[in-house]
Amino acid sequence: MPITASLALTLPELILSLGALALLMVAAFGGDGLTRAIGWGAVALLAAAGFSLTGPAGNGGPGFDGLYIADSFSSFAKVLIYIAAAASILIAPGFFARTGQLRAEYPILILLSAVGMGMMVSASDLLTLYVGLELQSLSAYVLASFMRRDTRAAEAGLKYFVLGALASGILLYGISLLYGFTGTTLFAGIADSLGTGISTGEMFGMVFVFAGLAFKISAVPFHMWTPDVYEGAPTPVTAFFASAPKVAGMALLMRVAIDAMGSGTDAWRQIVIFSALASTILGGVAAIGQSNIKRLLAYSSINNVGFALFGLAAGTPEGVAGTLTYMAVYVAMTIGSFLCVLQMRDADGQPVETIASLSGLSRSRPALAAAFAIFMFSLAGIPPLFGFWPKFLVFDALVKAGFWPLAMIGIATSVIGAFYYLKIVKTIYFDEPAADYAPSDSKLEGGLIALSALFVSPLGYLAIPALGVASMAAARSLF
Amino acid sequence: MITVIAFYLFAAMVIASGTLTILARNPVHSVLWLILAFFNAAGLMILVGAEFIAMLLVIVYVGAVAVLFLFVVMMLDIDFAELRAGFAQYLPFGVLLVILLLAEMVFAVGAWTAGGVDIAAKAAPTPAEVPNIEALGTLIYTRYLFIFEGAGLVLLVALIGAIVLTHRVRGGVKTQNIAAQNQRRPEDAIRNVKPTIGKGVEL
Secondary structure, eight states: OOHHHHHHHTHHHHHHHHHHHHHHHHHHHHOGGGHHHHHHHHHHHHHHHHHHTTTHHHHOEEEGGGTEEEOHHHHHHHHHHHHHHHHHHHTHHHHHHHHTOOOTHHHHHHHHHHHHHHHHHTBOBHHHHHHHHHHHHHHHHHHHTOSTTSHHHHHHHHHHHHHHHHHHHHHHHHHHHHHHHHSOOBHHHHHHHHHTOOOHHHHHHHHHHHHHHHHHTTOTTSOTHHHHHHHHSOHHHHHHHHHHHHHHHHHHHHHIIIIITGGGHHHHHHHHHHHHHHHHHHHHHHHHTOOBHHHHHHHHHHHHHHHHHHHHHHTSHHHHHHHHHHHHHHHHHHHHHHHHHHTOBOTTSOBOOBSGGGTTHHHHOHHHHHHHHHHHHHHHTOTTSTTHHHHHHHHHHHHHTTOHHHHHHHHHHHHHHHHHHHHHHHHHHHSOOOSOOOOOOOHHHHHHHHHHHHHHSGGGGGGHHHHHHHHHHHHHTTO | OHHHHHHHHHHHHHHHHHHHHHHOSSHHHHHHHHHHHHHHHHHHHHHTTOHHHHHHIIIIIIIIIIHHHHHHHHHSOOOHHHHHTTHHHHHHHHHHHHHHHHHHHHHHHHHHHHOOSOOTTTSOOOOTTSOHHHHHHHIIIIITHHHHHHHHHHHHHHHHHHHHHHOOOOTTOOOOOHHHHHHOOHHHHOOOOOOOTTTOOOO
């Protein structure tokens, strides 16, 4: 395969990385005054990268001698990642400008992180996987402590870095074991080798790889960093962490599990089932006592990752399609919730994060309260809202694969989760009003909230045919 | 014959300079002995046909790491007499570590001779006629080009991160403006005066 054909497959990554370099020059010479313009430039680059998926980069097959693959699965995940990354760039300037730390590197780091996530979801070799993951994580560590004068942000960044390095070490150890015992880092080669029986060494390698990846999607028991990092990081960065890297990590996990270890499904299924159950239960129970909305949303993301993992546990194309749909809806719900959190500012414009401050929001800001309620109901998976649909798909796939007891337990755990989501709705609608928030100062943020609220509202069901076809095509390309 | 002589020469030099690295009283001498040890190790690598590692040893270890050590040793005012104190106190721990390492070596040799896990057989061997620099170059810059570029981006992110997290603009710092210095003409800065006696000068 000529190098140009391979490069054509990586067109989204090329556009993003070259664009990021160009914007970096603009940032270096233009200074922080150009941050908003650079942000729009970055969004345009993400749009261009998304558009390039209509060409060979969308479904062109393997490239670079099997290191990289462009199929409908990677395209689906990339579209989600680019949307989430663009949203986190757009919501940032308002937040950082209020704290006086508007800096031009933010959109560039998000772009480079998006390059890493593109590599992750298109990886068909353990090396591509690792380098992509590191590129994404390293940008994330910097973003977490982007407000370096804030001690909580510095703590979040340091914690994330140390634990992330540990997880990378675990992952790398697993990769080296798999390489040692199968003699290749290509997913196809590993699948062949596992097909002839799984040796103890390969088993250990699989477990370590799963543990490393579970850290990146913050599935229990590798979730400890999530609440602290989400609480400490600046809110737009938290919105980013909760959306795009989760999609990339989940897509990567699915590709590794099915492409590379598909012949060992029975071996990894127990790990995924345990992690899914533990995530949904712990995510639900631990969130109940939280008084900080960002910590609560962190546990909510752990909880949701657990539900998404149920689809993978089914190990069927329907299950994978369900998980992909779940991630699509989850991105909209998460971005929407964090946009609402961004609106929580006291009269001086300083961000407030306590749940108590939401009391009686329905009387002072009815539209914001309604949007918040829609996101909470949707995250809880309550039927008329769109958040119900992916949960249904995932459990439907589980039942079809013959895991109906597991599906029943999963549905029971979603009730635990519903409790704290409903508690927020109760705080917003029925509690005595607390001090008013500062009025909204950004039409863009309001528009984005409205857009994501519309998507997760019952109107979202109109998207089911398109979403169903796309996610099924994506899932089929893995099997 | 010449290879045998070369091997014993290099090997003996490595051991001797390694020993002297530990025994030298002056830390600067220690670093210099270390450099000699690196050079001879590079010679050994050439003998086994690993010319790339030999060059790596000379360029990276001698050229960068050892020089860095030398700077550190010279710049830091370390009281080495104090560092050496407490030898008897830490001796049992040191002996324990030595025993552990020795046991590991014995195990490793035992496993090696017993055949052990058959890992090496699975790794793809290098074709005999290709020099290993060429083989590595093909792998890094052709086969794994995509990942190599990705690693480059990782380093770029590290660079941006370091600047974002540590760089701050300080007020009141006098910096050099070379363009302004070059554009400065004599007539801007120099004034020829002919002071007459008894009148003083006008400034």
